[in-house]
Amino acid sequence: QVQLVQSGGGVVQPGRSLRLSCAASGFTFRTYALHWVRQAPGKGLEWMSFISFDGSDQSYADSVKGRFTISRDNLNNTLYLQMNSLRPEDTAVYYCTRWGGGSSGLDYWGQGTLVTVSS
């Protein structure tokens, strides 16, 4: 079965960096585009970033552009989110998620990982 298992969250001081990982299994990883979505405490879902199946194309929300970098390792079936210059407003649960392809939506989600940016 499709699984997305996340790791790498935690508490970090403002201005520091953190890298999230998302290990995939149960599907042909290299053929699917992937995304990151977050939910700040008490807030709604916010789309963060996209990476194409082969990593050649990326897109970011304005709120993280220039600070966050999405990448993937198709040999090891892992998605990453490198988060630099973290701010308190980046505090959220971060989800990796698979785009089902074609006209589909985001059909499988990781379990979520909490990132807290605080001094």
Add this chain to the structure above:
Amino acid sequence: DIQMTQSPSTLSASEGDRVTITCRASQSISGWLAWYQLKPGRVPKLLIYKASSLESGVPSRFSGTGSGTEFTLTISSLQPGDFATYYCQQYNSYPWTFGQGTKVESK
């Protein structure tokens, strides 16, 4: 960026009620709209994609309609497990955007 606006923000309903949530886009997104259900402590669940296509395994009491800028999610007969927050999301163009959410609570 395309703004997505849901209404209402909160909806009070009873088991068995027919429930309708509206989502409006700030510009045409054709049919590139998905609906998700989110419960506390759970991960988001895809319900509807391409405005009206039911995701595999989702009960048929959920349905979606619309195109262009106006969309609706309907639950034909609300069940106990349907009390949750629902989000629309456009994937017509980047950056993808979500609506602010509609909380369906027990009356």
